[in-house]
Amino acid sequence: MIIGILGVGHLAASMLAGFLHSGLDPETILLSPRGKATDFSARYGFRLAADNYDLVERSDVVILSVRPAHAPQAVAGLPWRKEQVVVSVCAGVSLSRLEVAPARAVRAMPFTASEIAASPTVYFPDIEQARTVLDRLGPSIALGSEKDFEVATVSAAVYGWAQDLIRNTAEWSSAQGLDPAIARRLTAMTFVAAGRLIAEKSEPMDQMLEELVTPGGITERGLQVLSARGVPAAWEEACTAVLDKLTGPG
Ligand SMILES: NC(=O)c1ccc[n+]([C@@H]2O[C@H](COP(=O)([O-])OP(=O)(O)OC[C@H]3O[C@@H](n4cnc5c(N)ncnc54)[C@H](OP(=O)(O)O)[C@@H]3O)[C@@H](O)[C@H]2O)c1
Structure with missing residues (x-):
């Protein structure tokens, strides 16, 4: 071929x-x-x-x-x-x-x-x-269907946002004194680990997160800050904006 x-x-x-x-x-x-x-x-x-x-x-x-x-x-x-x-x-x-x-x-x-x-x-x-x-x-x-394809295409943008989050987290870690090469590798592998576990298991994601987020623990603390700053809503809004751009005129 x-x-x-x-x-x-x-x-x-x-x-x-x-x-x-x-x-x-x-x-x-x-x-x-x-x-x-x-x-x-x-x-x-x-x-x-x-x-x-x-x-x-x-x-x-x-x-x-x-x-x-x-x-x-x-x-x-x-x-x-x-x-x-x-x-x-x-x-x-x-x-x-x-x-x-x-x-x-x-x-x-x-x-x-x-x-x-x-x-x-x-x-x-x-x-x-x-x-x-x-x-x-x-x-x-x-x-x-082509409609499903458009919705799924939003993932191509999410892929870039994930890389941006990795860069931000790695830069923040090295600004705190962590070796930049270690910060980069650790952050990248953290995202790989999070995605792989969800991809390879079949439990409901709500259940997986409930088991992960210990009441009063560090994950919960960060999620509270992100939620107070409107991150989940902003993320959804960004996904919708990408879908609108993909399916809009032009
Ligand atoms: N970049 C990504 O990560 C990514 C991810 C998913 C999908 N895409 C899609 O992939 C497509 C390409 O993106 P890109 O970032 O690779 O763009 P790019 O770097 O600008 O590459 C496009 C290439 O197409 C050539 N070209 C334009 N018209 C042509 C023609 N009539 N005949 C032959 N060659 C022609 C251009 O040549 P000249 O330089 O001579 O103009 C250029 O080398 C886009 O439609 C984008 O939506 C990109």
């Missing part, structure tokens, strides 16, 4: 690293000749297409990874074939705006953790070729 990448920028760089990490032969990946493509081709041995027309002619699956505003134009007028699958990772660009018929379009939302094959990547609709490609970047999660 030849995988074409149309739009070789930041996210594509993470996905390409993930494909190499998963053992994919770089010669099975074809890059559109802009952005980081020439550099990556020289460094890792990916193939370079002459132009986007050539890329579509030679690929079985095309990953569309241009900025959302450029997506409809980038796929227009290319020689799409019936058996081809286009995986668009462009946030907020609905399937109806991608004119790739007779090829089939799939929306997906990989994170930059694709680089280490740790991206929980949501996608819709569930087409086998898309799943095969996305599974190389971490656990893929098929969704049943």
Whole structure:
């Protein structure tokens, strides 16, 4: 299977690293000749297409990874074939705006953790070729409708907020005197531990937290401060704002 990448920028760089990490032969990946493509081709041995027309002619699956505003134009007028699958990772660009018929379009939302094959990547609709490609970047999660996909896409923003919280906590810890490298590693692994335990257990989350938050203890103390400062409500508001942006006009 030849995988074409149309739009070789930041996210594509993470996905390409993930494909190499998963053992994919770089010669099975074809890059559109802009952005980081020439550099990556020289460094890792990916193939370079002459132009986007050539890329579509030679690929079985095309990953569309241009900025959302450029997506409809980038796929227009290319020689799409019936058996081809286009995986668009462009946030907020609905399937109806991608004119790739007779090829089939799939929306997906990989994170930059694709680089280490740790991206929980949501996608819709569930087409086998898309799943095969996305599974190389971490656990893929098929969704049943485009509406569900939009809601799930909010997680891509939450991923960034989690990284921001990690940075804040690590910086606060080192400002108190903790070695910055230890602060960074400890905070990052704390978030990994919190997420993994919830992902791997099936108990209700309310119950897990009840067991964790000792009355009068340190976790409760911090939650009281966060609640008094409106953090839970602000977090929900931020999620809603992202969903509105994803589903709004444009
Ligand atoms: N960054 C993330 O973590 C992330 C996460 C999830 C989803 N996404 C989605 O991924 C997409 C790409 O984001 P990004 O951060 O990687 O953007 P980016 O760094 O700006 O990369 C986009 C690349 O697309 C190229 N491009 C634009 N139009 C093209 C065309 N017609 N033909 C070939 N190449 C073209 C640009 O080339 P030039 O430099 O020559 O203009 C640029 O190299 C966005 O739609 C975003 O919603 C990003």
